[in-house]
Amino acid sequence: MHRIISSLIAGIALAILLFSGCKKDDCPSDCDLSLYNPTPYNIVRPQGFAEMVIPSDNPMTVEGIALGRKLFYEKRLSGNNTMSCATCHVQAQFSFTDKGTKFSTGIDGIQGNRNAMALINLGWGHKFFWDGRAATLEMQALGPVPNPIELHESWTNAVAKLKADTAYPRLFLQAFGICEIDSLHAAMAIAQFERTMISGNSKFDKFTRGEVALTPSEQNGFSLFNRDKTDLLSGGDCFHCHGGQGGLFTSNNFHNNGLDSLFTDLGLEVVTGDINDRGKFKSPTLRNIELTAPYMHDGRFATLEDVIEHYNAGGKPSATIDPNMKNLGVGLELSASEKTDLVNFLKTLTDMDYVNNQEFADPE
Numbered sequence: 573m574h575r576i577i578s579s580l581i582a583g584i585a586l587a588i589l590l591f592s593g594c595k596k597d598d599c600p601s602d603c604d605l606s607l608y609n610p611t612p613y614n615i616v617r618p619q620g621f622a623e624m625v626i627p628s629d630n631p632m633t634v635e636g637i638a639l640g641r642k643l644f645y646e647k648r649l650s651g652n653n654t655m656s657c658a659t660c661h662v663q664a665q666f667s668f669t670d671k672g673t674k675f676s677t678g679i680d681g682i683q684g685n686r687n688a689m690a691l692i693n694l695g696w697g698h699k700f701f702w703d704g705r706a707a708t709l710e711m712q713a714l715g716p717v718p719n720p721i722e723l724h725e726s727w728t729n730a731v732a733k734l735k736a737d738t739a740y741p742r743l744f745l746q747a748f749g750i751c752e753i754d755s756l757h758a759a760m761a762i763a764q765f766e767r768t769m770i771s772g773n774s775k776f777d778k779f780t781r782g783e784v785a786l787t788p789s790e791q792n793g794f795s796l797f798n799r800d801k802t803d804l805l806s807g808g809d810c811f812h813c814h815g816g817q818g819g820l821f822t823s824n825n826f827h828n829n830g831l832d833s834l835f836t837d838l839g840l841e842v843v844t845g846d847i848n849d850r851g852k853f854k855s856p857t858l859r860n861i862e863l864t865a866p867y868m869h870d871g872r873f874a875t876l877e878d879v880i881e882h883y884n885a886g887g888k889p890s891a892t893i894d895p896n897m898k899n900l901g902v903g904l905e906l907s908a909s910e911k912t913d914l915v916n917f918l919k920t921l922t923d924m925d926y927v928n929n930q931e932f933a934d935p936e
């Protein structure tokens with residue numbers, strides 16, 4: 573009787589082993605390195621954009637991008653399998669921001685104190701987050717998983733979930749030629765996907781390519797954007813910090829644009845420890861700005877009109893205010909129609925092809 577039972581158990585165990593196949597990472601036959609034959613991917617950059625510098629240790633491949641896209645939408649990266657990067661960075665309508673909310677809520681219902689940033693043309697960025705604390709996209713992508721107010725999951729657990737999946741071990745093998753999934757390669761794949769997220773087909777882009785004309789109001793807004801206020805001419809002075817250089821509409825730098833005199837969030841100073849960096853924040857891209865309300869690192873302004881009013885008022889004084897906020901106390905003194913023109917120009921930066929591009933959508 574005993575022998576029958578034990579051989580039955582052995583039989584069942586064998587059957588489980590056979591039917592489960594060789595999918596576990598400890599099964600050597602599963603890691604067939606001949607499957608690693610990645611297809612190089614070339615970034616197609618919009619006209620007028622600078623060349624994107626790709627880190628030599630993370631070259632772009634079709635397989636890496638596909639894996640990164642899947643991970644961007646992967647809810648198992650969170651502690652309770654309910655949230656992914658895309659929960660706070662919503663493509664459709666919001667250009668990868670958090671559905672018009674001021675602050676994002678993580679899996680435990682806890683809110684942060686910063687507004688989710690739009691993810692656009694990140695491949696041309698240098699430092700990431702409002703305070704620039706991540707030097708590369710790869711470093712940035714490692715952050716949200718263990719962050720207690722975001723996905724709140726250890727990378728050890730997240731990696732274990734990916735290893736147990738039927739698809740991921742092979743996808744990592746095909747993208748990177750590795751038999752063991754790890755967090756670093758997950759972040760590398762996400763960074764590859766993010767580098768493909770390029771916006772360059774707004775009305776303004778079509779205008780620069782000579783395909784469409786701007787309305788007189790948009791045209792005047794464009795002039796104001798690119799002009800300093802002088803005794804003779806009104807100007808918005810926006811280009812200093814949101815210059816169109818390489819089509820990016822950001823200086824890719826950190827400035828204090830006069831939001832406060834006393835700072836509850838120290839911004840760049842949190843990272844550098846330098847008091848001269850107090851209240852400096854990343855100058856964000858203005859692309860798709862129409863879709864990414866509310867505005868500023870703390871989402872304090874609900875509308876673009878509110879933002880223009882802030883600059884028009886000249887900003888609040890402090891020791892670190894940017895020299896380009898040079899109309900302190902007086903402001904830009906724009907007329908009502910000039911303010912409207914500026915807003916109308918900003919709306920020409922909306923790129924619906926970007927928010928509707930299926931290449932960036934959930935692959936499931």
Ligand code: HEC
Binds near residue numbers: 717
């Ligand atoms: C709970 C909401 C939430 C989740 C989940 C989330 N983010 Fe974010 N993301 C934010 C917020 C808020 C910021 C700004 C935080 C700061 O500056 O401190 C941000 C900033 C970023 C930035 C910086 C952009 C720039 O221009 O500097 C990138 C890139 C980014 N997130 C990518 C990701 C990726 C990739 C994931 C998934 C691994 C992810 N995010 C998950 C809310 C979220």
Ligand code: HEC
Binds near residue numbers: 797
């Ligand atoms: C001195 C540099 C500087 C100048 C000049 C400047 N900005 Fe900004 N801008 C910034 C910085 C820095 C931020 C982010 C500040 C923060 O959140 O603390 C910002 C934020 C914004 C935002 C909100 C972006 C978002 O994603 O939330 C808009 C819109 C904007 N600026 C438009 C303009 C316009 C229009 C002008 C000209 C009238 C202008 N800026 C002039 C530096 C500048």
